[in-house]
Amino acid sequence: MIRRPHPEPVVQNSLGLSALCRRLEGSGGCNILDLGPARGSNVEFWSRFCGSIYIADLYSSMPLPESVADPDLPWPNWDLIIGLPQGCRFDVILAWDLLNYFELSAVAGLVDYLTRFCRPGTAIFFLIFDLREMPEEITAYRIVDESHLRYEYKSAGMRTCPRHQFRALAAAMRNFQTANSFRLRNGVIEYLFVYGGDKPAAGLG
Amino acid sequence: MWKKSEPETLNPPSVPAPQAQPAPAPRGSAPPIREHAVIGPTISIKGDLTGEEDLLIEGRVDGKIELKRHCVTVGKNGRIKADIYGRIITVEGTVEGNLYGEEQMIVRQSGTVHGNIVAPRVALEDGSNFKGSIDMSPKEKTIAPGAQDKPFMQNKAP
Numbered sequence: 398m399i400r401r402p403h404p405e406p407v408v409q410n411s412l413g414l415s416a417l418c419r420r421l422e423g424s425g426g427c428n429i430l431d432l433g434p435a436r437g438s439n440v441e442f443w444s445r446f447c448g449s450i451y452i453a454d455l456y457s458s459m460p461l462p463e464s465v466a467d468p469d470l471p472w473p474n475w476d477l478i479i480g481l482p483q484g485c486r487f488d489v490i491l492a493w494d495l496l497n498y499f500e501l502s503a504v505a506g507l508v509d510y511l512t513r514f515c516r517p518g519t520a521i522f523f524l525i526f527d528l529r530e531m532p533e534e535i536t537a538y539r540i541v542d543e544s545h546l547r548y549e550y551k552s553a554g555m556r557t558c559p560r561h562q563f564r565a566l567a568a569a570m571r572n573f574q575t576a577n578s579f580r581l582r583n584g585v586i587e588y589l590f591v592y593g594g595d596k597p598a599a600g601l602g
Numbered sequence: 603m604w605k606k607s608e609p610e611t612l613n614p615p616s617v618p619a620p621q622a623q624p625a626p627a628p629r630g631s632a633p634p635i636r637e638h639a640v641i642g643p644t645i646s647i648k649g650d651l652t653g654e655e656d657l658l659i660e661g662r663v664d665g666k667i668e669l670k671r672h673c674v675t676v677g678k679n680g681r682i683k684a685d686i687y688g689r690i691i692t693v694e695g696t697v698e699g700n701l702y703g704e705e706q707m708i709v710r711q712s713g714t715v716h717g718n719i720v721a722p723r724v725a726l727e728d729g730s731n732f733k734g735s736i737d738m739s740p741k742e743k744t745i746a747p748g749a750q751d752k753p754f755m756q757n758k759a760p
Contacts, residue, residue: 435709435732437725444738451735 404550406539411546412579413587417489417522418543420576420589421446427488430481430514432456432495434537442540451487453479455495456535472506479510486516492523493538496566497531497559504561505569512572512592519592520576525566528584531558643679657688659695670704678712691721693730700734 426448432455533554539547573590638656645661660677667686674688680695693713703721711729718735
């Protein structure tokens with residue numbers, strides 16, 4: 398593990414967030430699932446678009462305890478970890494940088510679980526690090542405005558970055574297709590995938 | 603559509619700290635008017651609470667708390683396993699249950715809420731711990747005793 402001085406929060410452009418906001422303009426109210434931690438300013442930001450926001454705070458469950466391992470599957474029991482109420486449907490899922498911290502099999506399991514709460518057109522927004530190292534712990538993201546995110550690092554530690562490739566991600570996220578992808582100057586790729594229904598999507602790869 | 607929530611440094615009208623005791627009334631005069639009721643840190647209640655005055659809870663409550671026209675404050679020592687109905691609800695302690703605020707809902711930095719919030723205005727202070735849904739939709743959809751058992755956003759299923 399590489400040590401560095403505790404980084405100050407930094408504000409970065411977010412073209413993916415802009416694209417997501419454009420999708421939501423005039424949608425007349427939507428339901429949002431935020432897998433990140435509660436941030437008052439984020440709740441306020443989304444309030445202009447949506448009727449409800451569900452904060453799952455998956456960050457607080459990381460690293461995942463062994464008790465959530467599913468003996469029958471190569472990924473954790475996401476129902477046990479997230480426990481979304483049955484029957485709810487979301488229009489937007491905010492996964493932030495979570496997918497960097499899971500192997501692709503776990504990503505596939507997570508997406509498979511989330512699919513139960515999607516409807517055709519549900520958008521999932523996430524960030525992939527395309528760097529040699531990435532923050533050791535998941536970063537919290539505070540929305541500054543429609544095109545800027547404030548990265549709030551939890552610790553100074555760094556770890557090897559898995560650098561998930563687009564094709565592998567697209568394969569793990571079956572039934573979703575890419576709506577937008579943006580490579581930012583800071584080595585982050587922002588993705589917006591959209592749920593297409595039960596048929597596996599072709600993607601753009 | 604949601605209304606804009608209050609700034610995170612918001613300091614709304616809340617129940618004052620319990621140590622602020624009124625001065626003793628002179629003999630023969632009317633008893634002092636208490637501004638709020640207090641459930642102290644050593645008190646544990648199992649059952650429903652209703653009333654017509656503001657309430658500060660520093661103890662434990664397991665049941666339903668219904669003071670729709672008044673402020674309910676869960677103090678730092680408060681441990682609640684209950685649905686809370688209030689005009690303005692402020693959480694500084696821990697709540698497991700759904701919160702229904704007629705006007706406003708505030709989760710302070712020290713507060714932990716595992717449950718759903720329904721209120722026209724919601725403020726989550728940085729450092730607060732919250733897991734659940736937030737619904738700031740119009741009032742007629744919100745305060746509905748008994749509705750807390752319904753799944754989150756059930757009405758929008760395809």
